[in-house]
Structures are given as structure tokens and as C-alpha cells.
Amino acid sequence: MRLSLATKMFLGYTLLILMFGVMSVYVLGRFSAERAQLNQLNHQLLPLDRLAAEIETLSDASVRGLAEILRADAASRLPLLQSARRSFQRSMSLRVRQLQGILARADRVSLSDAQRRFLDEVGARVDQIRDQTESLDRLLGATEQTWQEPEPLDPAPATPENDIEPAGRRLLRDVRLLKLALKNRITAQVLDLEQQESRATAVVLWMSLLSVAVGALIVLLSFLALRPVQRLAEAARRISRGDFSASVPAGTRDEIGFLAAEFNRMARALEGREAEGRRQQEQLELVNRQLKQSSLDLELMKLYNENIIRSIHHAILVCDVRGRITTLNPAAEELFSLQPAAAVGQPLSQLPLAGTCAELLRSWNRVLDEKTGLFFEALPLPGPGERLADLRAAPLFGADGNAQGVLILGEDVTEKVRTKQALIQSERLAAIGRMSAMVAHEIRNPLSAIGLNAELLEEELERLGCASGDEPRKLLSSISGEVDRLTQVTDEYLRFARLPKPRLQAEDLNAIIRDLLRFLGPELNQARVDVRLNLDEHAPPLPLDEAQVRQALINLIKNSIQSMAGGGTLTVQTEGGDGTIRVRVRDSGRGMDDACRERIFDPFFTTRNGGTGLGLTLTQHIVMEHGGRISCESAPGQGTCFVVEFPTHRPLPG
Numbered sequence: 001m002r003l004s005l006a007t008k009m010f011l012g013y014t015l016l017i018l019m020f021g022v023m024s025v026y027v028l029g030r031f032s033a034e035r036a037q038l039n040q041l042n043h044q045l046l047p048l049d050r051l052a053a054e055i056e057t058l059s060d061a062s063v064r065g066l067a068e069i070l071r072a073d074a075a076s077r078l079p080l081l082q083s084a085r086r087s088f089q090r091s092m093s094l095r096v097r098q099l100q101g102i103l104a105r106a107d108r109v110s111l112s113d114a115q116r117r118f119l120d121e122v123g124a125r126v127d128q129i130r131d132q133t134e135s136l137d138r139l140l141g142a143t144e145q146t147w148q149e150p151e152p153l154d155p156a157p158a159t160p161e162n163d164i165e166p167a168g169r170r171l172l173r174d175v176r177l178l179k180l181a182l183k184n185r186i187t188a189q190v191l192d193l194e195q196q197e198s199r200a201t202a203v204v205l206w207m208s209l210l211s212v213a214v215g216a217l218i219v220l221l222s223f224l225a226l227r228p229v230q231r232l233a234e235a236a237r238r239i240s241r242g243d244f245s246a247s248v249p250a251g252t253r254d255e256i257g258f259l260a261a262e263f264n265r266m267a268r269a270l271e272g273r274e275a276e277g278r279r280q281q282e283q284l285e286l287v288n289r290q291l292k293q294s295s296l297d298l299e300l301m302k303l304y305n306e307n308i309i310r311s312i313h314h315a316i317l318v319c320d321v322r323g324r325i326t327t328l329n330p331a332a333e334e335l336f337s338l339q340p341a342a343a344v345g346q347p348l349s350q351l352p353l354a355g356t357c358a359e360l361l362r363s364w365n366r367v368l369d370e371k372t373g374l375f376f377e378a379l380p381l382p383g384p385g386e387r388l389a390d391l392r393a394a395p396l397f398g399a400d401g402n403a404q405g406v407l408i409l410g411e412d413v414t415e416k417v418r419t420k421q422a423l424i425q426s427e428r429l430a431a432i433g434r435m436s437a438m439v440a441h442e443i444r445n446p447l448s449a450i451g452l453n454a455e456l457l458e459e460e461l462e463r464l465g466c467a468s469g470d471e472p473r474k475l476l477s478s479i480s481g482e483v484d485r486l487t488q489v490t491d492e493y494l495r496f497a498r499l500p501k502p503r504l505q506a507e508d509l510n511a512i513i514r515d516l517l518r519f520l521g522p523e524l525n526q527a528r529v530d531v532r533l534n535l536d537e538h539a540p541p542l543p544l545d546e547a548q549v550r551q552a553l554i555n556l557i558k559n560s561i562q563s564m565a566g567g568g569t570l571t572v573q574t575e576g577g578d579g580t581i582r583v584r585v586r587d588s589g590r591g592m593d594d595a596c597r598e599r600i601f602d603p604f605f606t607t608r609n610g611g612t613g614l615g616l617t618l619t620q621h622i623v624m625e626h627g628g629r630i631s632c633e634s635a636p637g638q639g640t641c642f643v644v645e646f647p648t649h650r651p652l653p654g
């Protein structure tokens, strides 16, 4: 039969408890038996022994006393005898009754057969003593009676006193026999008690030793049975530290053995799972590394793309299908004057750029639906200055092939357009120059002939007596005036046509301006023009052709004088910075409307009677030949301000 560990331990401890129970019952039994014997000793034997001793003493004393009385003289012996008889009779009968009372009170039911037999024997002896006592008492009575009678008549009277002594000795012998029997009995009972006690002590000792041995055996067996639990705990600790190879010997076939087997199975399963987990973790780490690498590659690619986009000089603006800006590069920020933080997420139509993109916004759906690119040329840009940009718009396709937004590429073409315009202008000027030279050349000779003939005609009329106020002289004077004017115009044309390339050398622009104003001083005074100079004294020398720059500035100042019919204020200012020196020529004259201002640099445009319309054309040509630019701010009645910019660094021709 296979018993479980719990059952074994239960049985072991039950056995131990039973042993202690048996031992306790035995001890209690022994105590009970000994108590009964002690009770008998205390309440029967010892009182009997004490009374027997008293009777012995009393009998002994009475026998000796009677012997004395018998030897006493006849006169005194009778009262002594009477007294002794009364005392003896009273004392003996009292003790005998006491003996009999003790024997009568004995609980014979609880006594053993031997004890009962002994009590019967004692009872018989007591009866014998009583009989002996009564016999002695009768002898004493008879003796007393004999001594009271007068001298007996009978020659051989009865002499009971002679029997007193033998009767006393018999009584004494019986009393001593009783005492001896009691003493033997007491001694035997005490010995028996001592033997019983030592036996019980030995039994208890042996049973205790046996219990201790059984207890120790149970503890040892429990320890041996539970030792695998300790190994289990140790193995569990190893597993908790990650050592899944831990196992415990299966050992016994009880619960511990079953637990050990289950534990080993669990450890193997955990080991398997750990290995699987490690493998999965390694795979995860590999995937993670690959992901990190991919993410790094993507990041690098993104950075690379961003760098490309940032490095591109063209403005790149990406909008979603609804026209909201999603991405822009620094070139776009600069070109379109956008703040990325404010612009991203904003619709194009709500930004200052909306004007530039107006046409694109109108064609927005066309770009998306027809997936077609559009090109817009030289559109005005928002922000300071007059800047122009070309815009290219193309749909941006997503992974699904659908348009997900619009890519706008912008290019600042301000310089390109200006250069192109300048080129056209310069070609036009060259053509005009050539034509002017030709016309001037064709007109100049006939004009000088006409002028010469007019002079000869005037001399002839004067010689014929025609006064200067006469009509012929007036007509001739008018012809001469027109010839002079035409000669002047043709000179202008020729100067324009023959304008050479500027010969640049470092010049002080402030000095040129001061000298020029000195030269024009009388004219300015005459026109009641007040001059104000505001020159930047730190302006560096510039690469200039002095004669041409003087000519350009004279044209500007003369125009200002002409615009201030009743006089006014002319302000000339220089200002250095940003690699240029700016000259501002401001007047308080009549100013111009926009239509006029837009045409002032066109050749032959003039609003002035007698003007050639070549002054500003020539000025612009000279400024551009110096690598500079000229612009004009003006409004009717508000005066006019011409701004001329000369670069401070322009390589001087070789």
C-alpha cells in the first residue's frame, strides 16, 4: 500500500500520541493502585498498629501491676485490685472497640483477597484479645470477690489469683502476636509499594525513552521526507535567478516526488520558453537594428533631400490639394517673403503671395485634374522693391498615383528681366543712336547751308535798307532761330549717338557733386532754387567716368529746375552702404503721374516744349554702363526723387 507523505506523518504523530496516552493511563493506574494501598496503610494498618501497641503497653503494665498487687499485703491489695480492674477493663474494652471499629469501617470491596484475608485474621486475633481480656477480667472479679469474703471455711478454697498471671501472659502474648502480624503486614505493604513505585518509574522511563526514540524517528523521517522541499526551494531560487537548468532528483514516490517531477517538467518548460524568448528577443533585436538602420537611412535620405531642397536656389513650395502650404525651402521664404512658422498650414490665397499666384490659383484644379504643369512668367513678388519671379506649378503624385498636392517652383528673374530690358533698351538706344547720327548727319549740312544762306540774306536785306523791324527781317530771324534750334537738337542727337564706353577710375562722387553744383550755381540762382546738400562724408571713392556721371547728374538737376517753375528746393544726398553708394536728387517741383513716370526713360518721351526726350534716356544709359541702376519716385504736386545707385566695387577695365 502506497501511503502519502501527509498520511505517513499523520500516522507517525498518532503513534507518538498513543504512546503518550498509554503511558499516561499506566501512570494514572499505578497512582490509583498505590493510593489505595497507601490509604489502607494510613487508615487501617497504621491505626491498628498504633492501637495494638497501646494495648501491648497497657497489657504489659496491667500484668506487672497485677503481679505487684498480688504480692501486696492483704489489707491494701483489695482496693488496689478494684482500681486496677476498673482501669484495665475500661482501657482495654475501649481499645478493643476501637480495633473492632477500624476493622468494621474497612471497605472490603476495594480490597484484594490477601488484604481481606489479613483483615479477617486481624479480626480473629482482636476477638481472641477481647476474650482474653474478658477472661482476665472475670479472674480479677473472682479474686476480688474472694478477697472480700471472710476466711473461707473450705479448707481448699478456690484461688483465682493464681490464674491471673498466666491469663495476663496469654493476653500479652495474643496482643504481641497481633502487633507482630500488623508490623509484618505494614512492612510487606511498604516494601510492595516501594517495588511498585520503582517498577512504575522504570516503566515510565522506558516508555518515555521509547516515545523520545519514536519522536526522533518521526522527526528524522519527516526531515528526510521534506529534504527534497529544500532542494526544490533551492532549484526555484536558481530558476528565479535565470538558471533554468536547475532540477531536483525525483526521489520518493509520494507528493514530494510528484512535486519534484512536476517541478522538473515546469523547469524544462520554462527553459524551453526562455530559449524561445531569447530567440525571439534576438530576432526582435535584429529587426530593431534593421529598423534603426532603415530609420537612420531614411533620416539620412530625408536630410539629404532636405539639404538638396535647402541648397537649391530655386524657391520650392509644396501645397496640399486645397492650396495650403505644407513645405517650403529657405529660397522660398526669401523669394516669397514668408515666415515658415506662420506660412505652413496657411492657404496661398490668404497670404501676401496670393497676388503673385492669382493666375495659378485660378488654374489650380486644372493642375490637379489634368495632371499638367503650368508656367507663369515674370510675376510681381510681394515684399520690398520691385521683384519678379517665374513660377512653375506641377502636380505632386502620391503612392496611389493620385495628385496629393502641387509643387511650385519659383525663380527670381528680376535681374534677368532687368538685364533683358537693359539689353533691349541698349539695342534700342544703339539703333536710335545710329539713326540719330544718320539723321543729324543728313540734316546738319543742309541746316548749316540754310543758316549760312539766311545770314547772307540778312546781310543783303540790311544792305538794301530793310530795317530790323520789317517783315522780311522778322521772317529771316525766325528762320535763323529755328535753324539754331535744329542745330542744337542735332548736336544733342550726335552727342547721344557718339556716347563712348565709360572710362572708369576711382573718383570722389561727393567732390563731383559739389563741383557740379558750383558750375550750375548761377542757373539755380536764376531759377530761385534753394540747394540743400546732405553728403555722406565716409563714402569711399568709386569707379566712375567723371564726364559721363557729370552729364547724367546735370540732366537730373536740369529736369528738377525745369519742374520747379516758380523756384523751390533741390536736395542732393549721398548715402553709402551694402556695396553701393546711392545718390538722391529730390525736388519740390510739380511731380508726375504714374503714366508719365513709367515712360520717362523712353527715348524721345518729353512733356516739355523744345525737349528732346533724350535726357533721362541718356542718364539711364550712363548709369547702367556703370553697373548701377536708376529709379524714380514721384507723385503729382509732391515733387520728384531720382535715386541712382553706383556699385562701390566694379573691376576697373584692364
Ligand SMILES: Nc1ncnc2c1ncn2[C@@H]1O[C@H](COP(=O)(O)OP(=O)(O)OP(=O)(O)O)[C@@H](O)[C@H]1O
Binding pocket: 555, 559, 560, 561, 563, 587, 589, 590, 591, 592, 596, 600, 605, 606, 607, 608, 610, 611, 612, 613, 614, 615, 616, 617, 640
Ligand atoms: N524732375 C522732374 N519733374 C517732373 N517731370 C520730370 C522731371 N524729370 C523729367 N520729367 C519728365 O520726364 C520727361 C523726359 O525728360 P527728359 O529729360 O528725358 O527729356 P526733356 O527734359 O523733356 O528734354 P531734354 O532733356 O532732352 O531737354 C520730361 O519731359 C518731363 O515730363
Ligand SMILES: [Mg+2]
Binding pocket: 555, 558, 559, 611, 615, 616
Ligand atoms: Mg531733360
